Amino acid sequence: MAARVSGLAVGFLCLLAMLSPSAQQSPPPDSPDLKSSIDTDTPPLPDIRPPPSSPRGYELDVPPRNVTCKDTDGKRPGCTGTCPRRCPQCIVLCPDCKTLCHDEVQMPRPVPPPAMLVFGDGQFDNGNNGYLEPPNYPYSGTGRLSNGANLADAIAYTIGFPQSPLPFMSLRGRISMWGANYASVGAGIRNSTNGERSIPLSQQLEDFRTTRALMGIMLGGEAKLRAYLSKSIFLLGIGSQDLDPRWNIHLANSTEIQSLVALYGEAVTSLYDMGARKLAIVNVGLIGCAPQIFDYRYGCDESLNDRAAAFNAALKPLMAGLASKKKGLFYSIGDFHSFTTTVFADPSAYWMVNIRDSCSFTDHPERTCSPQEEHWFWDSEFMTDQACRLTATAFYYGPPQFTAPMTFKALLEK
Template identity: 35%
Template sequence: MEAVAGFVHFSLFSRLISHQTVFLSQLTKQIMGGLLLRLVICVQVLIGTVAAGARPPATAMYVFGSSILDVGNNNYLPGVSVARANRRYNGIDFPSSIPTGRFSNGYNIADYVAKSMGFASSPPAYLSLAPSSGPLVQNAVANGISYASGGAGILDSTNAGNTIRLSKQVQYFGTTKAKMVAALGPNVANALLSRSIFLIGIGNNDMYVFESAERAQNRSAVEQRRETDVLYGNLISNYTATMRELYSMGARKFAIINIGLLGCVPAVRVLSPTGECWDSLNQLAGGFNEALRPWLAGLARRLPGLAYSLADLFAFTRDTLADPQASGYTEVAGACCGGGRLRGEAQCSPNSTLCANRDQHVFWDRAHFSQRTAFLIAQAFCNGPAKYTNPVNFMQLAGSVSEITEALESSR
């Protein structure tokens, strides 16, 4: 699976030298300020730039979202109701078989997107570094930071009290940005952020919570449609506020992952006597996804310099489940780690029943993808078929402004 690091386009490499030369000259000016922290951080960036060699122009990656991207932030949250993945068998295929807090048997989507851009893995969890300034800024400059939290939704009310809500994730980024500015100065900090990738994958938990509440209410079809429209409006409003706030703090390149085929995860399939997908939940997610594309296009027109790639997790999952053998899967309905029917009735734990062929399962646990699926998803979004990303793929987004403009023009 380490072959994912080879996603980098050779065409990007030819542009790398000029990009890095400009950036390093800016760093040199800041070093002349004489602050020790600036010197340490800038030297690390210089070393990392030379060592990375073929890294494309994305200088760092900042991650926001839910459990599909969380790399351990929830390990640091108090409370027995917080969703955590810091125990076996989670991480069984991670180096040294360590449960890191990723809801996976190994790496997750954020890891493989980062690997495709030349990083070793996803940037570290914010709460593993805060409140220290030195390590936080050093990581923010060299790799980025992950603020993603299992259970988080676009709405602050989703799983409130048991996750890092999205607005809080953005606040944490604001704290990070302030410390970067204090260490590097505003010009260098803003230059770095403008060339970084802001990866966002969220919305699944909003759908789960809403669908569960609607089922309990037993509303009429007309009432459900009205409530669904209200939900979509609230989600788009909050998403807009999030994007605008990040943009105001220097973000320019957004890699957005839409909501997957939620009605087909093992935890939902077990609600059907025959283990079928839950169509109403898929329709709910699909309806929101349909609103994302025109909304993002409109937002980009209103915010000068904003570039984005919208990745279609819904379509990727649908295609994979429709033809699992094409991707080497033998099990698409059940989880690899869990308990009960389809291993979808209980969380993955040290007492769980564990499958033997983890790479042949689409799902690792009752609601999350296996490491291999995460790899294939990142591959599709970074350098796969054009049908899974719009208007450019993640690697094109990480490229120069001219490349993005050309891709945008060709997509029209």
């Protein structure tokens, strides 16, 4: 795996020092003096690369969640009411958009959970890869592979957070009590996926273990920590890299999908043992239809899509089995594969015009197509801001065919 910057190592040493017997004797771990030495929500230390932040202007680009959607932009095909383009709830939930768009109906802003912890790959990384050595920094300029928000950002906003949790690597040993993002572009379930050039899932779990230790100190003990984490949301979306033979040499083995699902189960069990009780899972989408794969003569690579479908099918009984054995474990699987299939079958129903081409140029990211919100793909693999917001809305509100066994909204209410 790519080497970490020295600042993170310093953070680990500081943590070990705080947890050592001598540090626990004077002052005790839950004393105000020790807590004051842990800087909460403090920006990262200066770095030659500016720390990634939430996409500027994103919050201003969508209607306030506590204000009625207005009939401003046009009618979506098949809807009984007029749905504004910038209201993802209206677009995704049609034919319920008439209810959502009426002036007398308001969309209340959800109350967010105490914290959000994010694990996954490039759909969720909001800046961690910029701190690897050598840097593997996304070319969007915000630490994300998107023209605005990525899927982790969009889900965070949808469930009520004012912004997405900070990337773990930017915290440099500090703590944010409302969560952190551990995801990494190119990461896999297997450590060897993508040639170990990213932060694999196993290391992301270890990074959370570091966060967990600091949270325990801040909250004053294991019991309070577990109560805090039990109400928090754990977002997990990974596997697309593992299912692509370009990045996973083990796919030549006919049992590789079963092996990946088993490793996935071990990761979920590890999260549960560390206190996770609410898991929002995003399965693998139509990886064979990304612009870097799609061919205008032959269409999508259905072998990749079939592999994703097989992995997703095995994920359902895995999670059902774990939930039946792990007391208090609740989960929701956002069916990314089903949602993208639905959108691609009728793009105009979701205000999409182009689902085949990327909306930016890798060598010249400042050159983008317009209007970007009509494109599904921002680059050769990852989604635009608008596509991310539509996906997050589908997982939070429904309809039922896009989540199982419950919506993200129902999961948060558990």
